[in-house]
Structure formats: C-alpha cells, structure tokens
Amino acid sequence: METGIQIGDVLLVTSIMFFIGVYGFVTRKNLIAVLMSLEIIINAAAINFVLINKLVFTTNLHGVFFTFFILAVAAVEVAIGLVIILNLYRLKDSIDPEEITTLKH
C-alpha cells in the first residue's frame, strides 16, 4: 500500500466537492451554473468510484468501468439539460430558476 494519499484524504476532497456542488445547485441563480454544479456533484461521485475501486477492491475494475457510464450519462445529461435551458430561455426569456416554477402545476 502506498503512503501519502490516504483514502480519508480523498474522501474529504470528494465530500467537499459534493457539497460545493449541492450548494451551487441549491443557490445559483443561473440555470447554466446549476447545471455546472450538477456536474461537480457527479464528478465527486465518479472520483469516489475510481478511488474506492483502487483502494478497496483491488482485484477488479468495476468501479472504473462504472465511471465511464457515469461520464457518458453526464454528457447526455448536459446535452439534454442545455436543450431544456435553451427552450426555457426561448419560452420565458430568462434562465433564473426562481422564475421557472412550472413544476408546481
């Protein structure tokens, strides 16, 4: 086992990333920024997968492969997310999440 970077250190970093993402998701007033926050959350999860695969389950690569799926899904998500944002902008002339309350209907 290498020394230096411990599992706790990395988990601390990904946790911070995750909560930064959550914070951004909840507070940003721009949908693009919200989407970016979402990416950060996903990336935090992806890093966790790679790390735990590397440090805990050393005999297989399931975590690494799963990260690829996550990246693919994230890419699709961004694509769809941007399309939705674009359409919303056309419809409402705004990408402020507070003005987009059609979910309650």
Added chain:
Amino acid sequence: MDILTILIIIPTLTVLALIFAKGQKSYRTISAVGMGIQTVYSIYLLTRYLTERAEAGGETMLFRRTVEWFKPWNINYEIGVDGISVAMIILTAIITLTGVFVSWRVKELPKEFFVSLIVLSTGVFGFFISLDLFTMFLFYELAVIPMYLLIGIWGSGPREYAAMKLTLMLMGASALLLVGILGLYFHSPMVEGHHTFSMMAIAQAPMEHMDQLFFFPFVFVGFAVLGAMFPFHTWSPDGHASAPTAVSMLHAGVLMKMGGYGVFRVALLLMPTAAHEIGWIFMILAGGGILYGAFGALRQTDLKYINAYSSVSHLALVLFALLLMDVVSWSGSVLQMISHGLITALFFALIGMVYERTHTRDVTKMGGLLKIIPFIGMMYVMVGMASLGLPGMSGFAAELAIFVGAFQHSGTLERVLTIMAVLSIVVTAVYILRVVGKMLMGPVTNEAFKQMDKARWYEKTAAIILLACIIGIGVAPGGLYKLINESVTPLIELIQKGAL
C-alpha cells in the same frame, strides 16, 4: 331480462340515444319519450307487483334477483321491491318526466343537461331497487355527482358556492354512511364463508347490541343529511335556490326522499335495537326541525328559500314519524314522502315558471300575478293549499296518518313532539298564504309584469300531471296507503321479533 333491471336500462338507453342525437328539439323529445316510457313502465310494474303480491304470500320482497359481482367480498347486484319501493319508483318516474317538460327550453348545453338529468334519475332508480348495501351506495353516489354538475353549470346566483356546499355536505354524509355500511358488513352473518352486504340477510340476524349503538348514528346521520335533518339542512336552501328548476324538482322531490328511504331501509330496519334506544336523540332533532323549518320559512322572501325551508319542515316530519317505529307512523311517513315529493316538485316547477317571467324570486317585489298568469297563479294557490294540508290533496292524508300514528304513543316526549308537529301546520299556513297574498293577489305592482306570457303547453302538461297525482292521492288515498301498509306490517313484525 328481469323486470326491475329494465328500470335502469330504459334511462341508460335514453342517455345513449341522447349522446348520438343532434339538435335541441331531438334532445328534449328523446328525453320526454324515454321518461314517458319509464313512467308507463313503472305503472306497469305496479300492476305486476299487485298481481304477484296477491300470490306471493309471506314474501316481503318481490322480483328478487341476485347477480354475482365481486365474489371475494360477496358484493352482489341484488335487487327486489316491495310496495314502498314501487311507490317511490313511480314518484321518481313522474317527477323526472315532468322535470323534462319543465326544462323544455334549456338554452345552454341542452344535450349535457338532459344527459346529466337522466343519469341522475338512473342513480335514483337503482337506489330504490337495490337490496345490497354496496350496490345501493354505488347508485346513491351516481345520483349525487350529476347534481353537482347540474347546479354548477346550469344554476343561477352563487351557483358554484351552492353546488360545492351541497356536494361537500352530501359527500361528507356519504363518508359517514360508508363507515356505517362497512360496520354493517363486518358484523354481518357469514354467507359462504364471507360477510355479506345483503340487507335481507342482515335484517334476519342483526348485529350485537353495542355494535348497533356505535354504527347507528353513522348510518342515520349519513342518510339524514340527505333528508335535510336539522342541523344538517343548510345545503338545502342554498342548493335549491341556485339549482335550475328541473333539478330543484328532482332534488326536493326525489333525492331528499332517498334520505328518508335510506333511514328507513338501512338505519331502522337493520339496527332496530339502537333505533329503539337512542332514536330519541334524533327524534328531538327531527321533531324540533318541524317547527324550526316552518319558522325559518316565515322570514324568507325568496320563493325558493321559502320552499326549501318548507321542505326541511316536511322532511323532519317524515324522519320524526319514521323514528316512532310503528306501522301507522311508518305508513304515514312513506305516504308523506310521496306526497311531499309531488307537492314540492310542483312548487319548484311553478316557481321556475314565475321566475322565468318576472326575473325575480323576491316575493316583496311581486304582486297581482293571478290576474296576469291565471293558470300558474291558480296552480300555485292549489299546490300551496296541498302543502298546508288541505283535505282532498295528498298532504292531508299523509299528515293525518302520521298524526294518528304518533298519537298512539303516550310517552311524554312523543306527545309533546307530536303536538308541536301538529301546531306547525298553522305556521305552514301562515308562510304559504303570505306568499299567495303578496305574490298572486293585490294590485299589480310592476307595469312590466303586464306583458308576461301565459303558460305554455309543456308547462301546463307538467303542472297538470303533478296536480292530478296530488289530488288523486288526496281524494282516494286508500289504495296507496294499503300498498304501503301491507309492506310495512311484516317489517315491523320482523323488528319486534328482533327487539325481543
């Protein structure tokens, strides 16, 4: 096809025909023809019933039939009639038919109007032939829903408020009712390994004393709300005032009777011990309601409000008589339901006709109408007389039977309430004659009234059919009374057996 199911099939076919029809004329013709057939058929049912009754011997319910519906819970489509149901069915058919005539000139969405009206009546017919609590409840709900639409869409005044109030109160009542019905179900005797919804089976083996005491108020109040018992009556004035004419007629004429009928069939017959023991609480409410409704009507100036309160008073008399639990009172009570159904339907029909011409229902703004619209005016006088219990009209026969029945009870509470009930007929006379004096007699107060149209043929038809029934029953109530009385007697005997 068995004889009773046709009662549901005819209106259903009428509704189907209406859906595919086009043009206002064809809508009303189809409805009138359909309901005409229904009326003729229900009279045919009466004749069949009478012949069968002569042969049937001790059987209380005739034309019985059971179709399995949902086996695991023993829900059946179980139907059958006795004299009381037959009388109610004829009443419903006549009132629906006249209701169609009165709405001859509905302008807004005529197709939907007639469809709702006839769906409503289908529910009522189903209710009166059901012997299975679940089926009965289902038909009951089928009748309440179109009522909401009819008032909400075709009503006048604060119609959404009224429709909402009416529907919510009736729905609240059905919730209580459902509790009661489930209570009855889970304490019912086992049939093929399951509980049963069949009223006939439950009546044979009523549930335990304490259970009865618990569930009786649910069922009673559930139905009594529909029968506008004090203090659950306030939906009725607002609902009637906003409803279109035909709906008021059906509502006061038939739907409120379903309350009385339900109290009788479900609450009292299936839980007789509780009715004997805690019936007095409701008796006070009903007996007080008689005078309360009458005094309430005294102060109103809106014709429909006056009538709604009058209905509260008369229906309270029905409930009061039902709670007395003896043959004569029950017979009188059923007779009163029928009589009041006819009278109040005619009342609302006439009020609708007056309103169409004067565009107001405020009594104080009218005067001298007898001179301008003599037919409607004279009809109003006559139906007013019927309502205040003039001999020769149906109301008197019914009230007399109730009073005679009520006088057989020598307990102080019953005596006092009976005398209060009798006194209420003076108050009735006052509020009815006040309207007659203000609205119909005296000088013509408004010049614009002088241009009013005379009654049209369909209005005359509706009024004459109803008045003929009222006078017919009033002049010769013997047959109808016998029909009811013969059906009531075995039920009372059953109860007395159970109570002992």
Added chain:
Amino acid sequence: MNWSYTIWIPLLPFLSFVINGVLYNRLPKKLSGVIGTSALGVAALLSYLTAGRYFFGTTSAEGYQPILAWQSTWMHITDKLAIDMGVYLDPISIMMLVVVTTISFLVHLYSVGYMSEEEGRNRYFAWLGLFSFSMLGLVLAPNLVQTYMFWELVGVSSFLLIGYYYDKPSAVRAALKAFIVTRFADVFFLIGILLYSYYSGSFKFEDLNNIAAIQAANSSIPVFMGLSALTWGLMLIFVGGAGKSAMFPLHIWLPDAMEGPTPVSALIHAATMVVAGVYLVARLFPAFHGSDDGFALHVVAVVGTFSSLFAAIIAMTQMDIKRVLAFSTMSQIGYMMMGLGVSGYGEEGLGYTASMFHLFTHAAFKALLFLGAGAIIHAVHSNSLKDMGGLRKYMPMTNITFLIACLAISGVPPFAGFFSKDMILEAAYEHNKLIYFTGYITAGLTAFYMFRIYFMAFWGRNRDYDHKPHDPVWSMKIPLIVLAAGSVVLGLLPFNEWVTSDLRPLHIHFDMMMAAASVGIGVIGIITAYLLYRKPSDAPDKISHSLGFVYKTVKNKFYMDELYLGIMREVILKRIAAPVAWFDRHIVDGTMNLIGNTTVGLSKGIKRIQSGDFQVYAFGILIAVIFFVVLFNYFIPTI
C-alpha cells in the same frame, strides 16, 4: 227505504264547481250562473224530499233513527281507526241539509243579478259551488275526520270567496286573516280529534256518542289537570268550532270577512259556515253532555254567552252596515252556543232543540238581512250607514223585507225569531240565572242595534243620490221575498217533534211570563232606536261623546285586532321567526361554512410549500437525506 240518492245532494254543487272551474273561460258568461243555480235548485228539491220522507216516514217509538245512506272507503289507517266517506242522515243533518241547500240556492239566484256586471263571474260561481259542496259534505259527515276534511274545505272556499276581489288589498288581508285565524283554531280541532279518537278508539259519531261508553270512560281514562282526556279532547274540538263560528276570542276574522261580495256574506258568514261550530257541538252533544258531568258544555255556555253580549255591544257602534250584521251574526251564534251549553239530555234537552231551532230561523232572517243589505249596497254603492238614509221611498220592497227580518231577529211575535229565541232564554232560565240575565240584556241590545241600522238606512235623513236607488232586479227580489216569507212562518214549525237531543219528541210548555218579558225588552230596544234614529238628530252623537273613552274602546272593537296584530308582528315574527332565521343563517350555516373555510385556509397554507422552485425541492431532499442518515445512524439501532 232507499236513501242512496242523497249522495247527489252534495255532488250536484260539486259538478257545478267542476264545470265552472274547468271550463272557466270557455263558458258563456250567462251560463255559469244558470248551471250553479239549477244544480242547487235540484239539490234543494232533493233535500226537501229527503226531509219529508225522513220526518214523516221513519218515526218510531225509539224516535228518529240515524241512517247511513251511502258509504265509501277512504283510508283504513288501522282496522279500528278506519275512515270512510259517507252520508249520515239524522234530524240535525237533514235540518242542515235543508238550510244549506235553500240558502245556497237563493244566494245563487240572487248572485245572478248581483254579480251580473262582474268579470270573474265563472270563478265566483265555481267557488260558490265548491263551498256548497263542502258545506253539505260537512253536514252529512258520519265521522269526525270527514267533518274535519270538509271543515277545512269550507274554510278554503270562504278564503277564496272573501278574496274574490283579489286585487283589493283590504280584501286580500281579510281573506288571509280569516283563513289563518280559523286554521289556528282548526289545529286544536285536529288535536282534539286525535286525542278523543285515541281514547275512544273510533272516529265514528255513533261510537263517539255512545252514552254507555262515555260513562265507562269517565272513570277509566287518564286524567290531566283534573279533567279526563275525553273532556280535553272535546274542549279542543270546541276551540275549532269556536274559530269557525267566530266565538270570542277567535272572532276577529268575521267582521273583516265582509270584504267579500255580499251574497257570499249572506251564505257563508251568516247562514251556513259560521254555524258549523254550533252544528259540531250539537253533533257531539251526548259526548259533551256525558263527559265529566258536562264540564266542556259549561265552557260552551260561558263562551257563547259572553260572545253574544260582547258582539252585541260592539254592533251598536259600528257604521258599516255589513259589519253590524257580522257582529249581529256573532252575537246570535253566541246565543245558539248558549242554548246548547245550558241544555240537558233527553227530557231536559230544551236548550238543544231551542238552539237548533234558532240556527234554523236565524239562517232565514240573517240571510235576508244580508241580501237586503246587498240590495242597498248595490243601489247606493257604499257600505257606510252615513251614505244611506230615506231609502224607504226608493226601495219599498227591500224596506218591507228588511223590516220583517229586523222584527224577526228582535224577537217580536209572531215572527220566527221570537219562538226560537224565547225557547233559548227559557232553557237558560232553568239552568243558570246569570246566563239568562246576560242573554236577556243581549236580546234588548239586539233589537236596538238592528233597528238602529234599519232607521238609519231607510228613514233618518233624506238625501240626494247620484244615481237614484231602486229596488233590485227580479232574480234578486225573489230570494228576498222567499226569505221574508220564511222569517214570518218558520217559527210555527213543530221543531220539538223533530230535532231533539235523544231523537225522541220533546214536550215543551210555553211560559207566557217569560215570553212577555223577552218581547218587552225587545220592544224597549226598538223604541229606543226609534227615538234616536227615526229622525236625523244629534242625540246619538251626544250620547257617544258623553261616553268618551268607553265609546271609543267599543267602537274599536275592544282593540282585539290590534292585540292579535301585535302578537303576530311582535312576538311571532320578531321574537320567534326572526331569531330562528338568524340562528339558521349565522350559527348553523355559519358552522358549516366555518368547516369549509377552515379546510380552504389550511390548504392555502400547505399549498405554499409546493412552490415549483426546484432548488427548494432539492434542498428539501438534502435535508431529508441528512435527517434519515442521522436518524438511522444514531437513533435507530441496526436491525
């Protein structure tokens, strides 16, 4: 003997009602009167035939036996309390048959002339037919329920006829008042019927009047406030009778009822309907007499006597000719009630016979007075005595017939009223001196006020009339003549042979002293009226001025109307109905609305959480996740 044809006596007027009512506007105007009059004419002939056959054909040692001439099932409430419609013939019902059909026929005939210029004549004759039918049904009833039913029907026809001029507010008010007051009394009647029939177990008169059963009941039936339930039942029934017969304090509708057409007043409010109360008491006379030593009968006597004096006092002050006659009617009915009240049963039943006799003769002369007054009103177009005077020159026929009627009612021999009135006073004298004395005073007052209106209308001041008054047309004259003839000779009928309390002939002796005394007081009354009103003078005004407050009170009918109006307005409407309406709107309905509004308010509060802002939702999810993580990690032990 076959009596079933008697059913046609009530049915003929009913047919007239149906034809006139259904064909309403399609019938030629002249025909309606003809139909009504001929129907009643035939009915009257049938009644005479029945009376002849009954009184001369069925007598036996047991007296006249009641006959159930026709019967039909109406409603069998229980086997015991079965109600049948029927035709019940006995001496008093046949007597009433004759009275009702005769007066009704004459009034129909009179109305042909009187109403000739009216628009709604068909309606008028239809309602007259309905009234005659109902009255005959009432008279012929074999049980209390039928009596009650037709009792209500006469009330309604009275209502319709009083309100005949329905665009006149005063007529409408009078009609409503009449209906509501009598209806109020009828409710007690109904309670009485129910109570009485509950304890005696039947609605039929033959059972109710069964003397043995009443005697047995006196000891076995529960007692309430010292009187048996039967007595209470009878007193309640009497309240109904008092309402219809305008006895104090339920008399207030009768004077106002004069708003109706005058022939109607003659028929309904003088000769027939208003005596229904007397007839009812007579019908149940054995029960009244037998129950609790006739306590209920004492009540009848006291009420009757008081009403008769009370009405006579008011009648002296009224200026409307019809109202004077109305109060006179009330007073005379009080007399009849008094006669019944003081009567014994069987051999002591003089009062009963006298009362029925008075009913009979009174019908003739009071109808005549009203019809005469109608002729006057028709001629001078006013009801007020102030607008009349000196009419004897213009209307000689009316003058003579009116005079005959006045003499008859004042008890001057040999006119009809003398015999019947004298008989009542004689019965009262044997029973109770105070009642006799009151009746005696009333007789004097009666003579005075009747001649007061006679002199004021036909003598007094001569005046100029716009249209010259004249005697009425022939169809109006014939009834006057017939009734005048009746008022002269009817007193000679041997009533004591026919109409008695126990159906057997009654022996009466004629007391010369009594007769002289009652004639004397009548003559004093007439002379007083002659002195005061024969010539125009200001003596009457002076007298009324000197009486001041008393006069004013009497003139305003002792403020009874105001009292009732006050009770109606202040107590019933303001103290009961208004609070009920308020309570209903605000408390009962308020509760319902409160429940509804609370639900709506709650849902409004909850709705705000669902803002649609997904960031808020996400935050919510985060909080929830943290909450559950903490919960499951630290508080709930792992399974």
